[in-house]
Amino acid sequence: MKNLILFFCLGLFSLTSIAQNDLPNVDVTSIDGKTVTLKDATNKDGITIISLWATWCVPCLKELDAINDLYDEWQEETGVELLAVSVDDSRTVKRVKSMVNGKDWDYTVLLDTNNDLKRALNASSIPLTILVKNNKIVYEHSGYSPGAELELYKKIKELSK
Numbered sequence: 001m002k003n004l005i006l007f008f009c010l011g012l013f014s015l016t017s018i019a020q021n022d023l024p025n026v027d028v029t030s031i032d033g034k035t036v037t038l039k040d041a042t043n044k045d046g047i048t049i050i051s052l053w054a055t056w057c058v059p060c061l062k063e064l065d066a067i068n069d070l071y072d073e074w075q076e077e078t079g080v081e082l083l084a085v086s087v088d089d090s091r092t093v094k095r096v097k098s099m100v101n102g103k104d105w106d107y108t109v110l111l112d113t114n115n116d117l118k119r120a121l122n123a124s125s126i127p128l129t130i131l132v133k134n135n136k137i138v139y140e141h142s143g144y145s146p147g148a149e150l151e152l153y154k155k156i157k158e159l160s161k
Contacts, residue, residue, distance in 0.1 A: 024120035028110040043081040052128040055095040060127040063144040078160040
């Protein structure tokens, strides 16, 4: 009987950990105000980088700027796509569009104003960068320090083989 209970608990735990690797099916908003399901926005044929960021988050901006410098090469080599998901709230979301235009980022920018995605990912801090392949989260990194984008690219190359 103890073995049966242990087996059941282990089985339940492993199902829970597998389920956490799925990309949450959350609605976000495009920068133009259209509702988009996150899973529909991901790269169906390859890797998608999803970066949770905010206009007031200096490390977030540094990370997205660093990736932007290399993004064309990354896309050419691996076909990777980046979804920059702003978690700015209703007070600061007004700044997103002008900031993105000023930075000239070539990313798809989405808005998670209610933090539904942030909660679904259990993100306690930003920047949070995840890699998604076949709607599964295959890599996750929180925070930013210079050079982290190179480590991210190394992971992208591994996954795109």
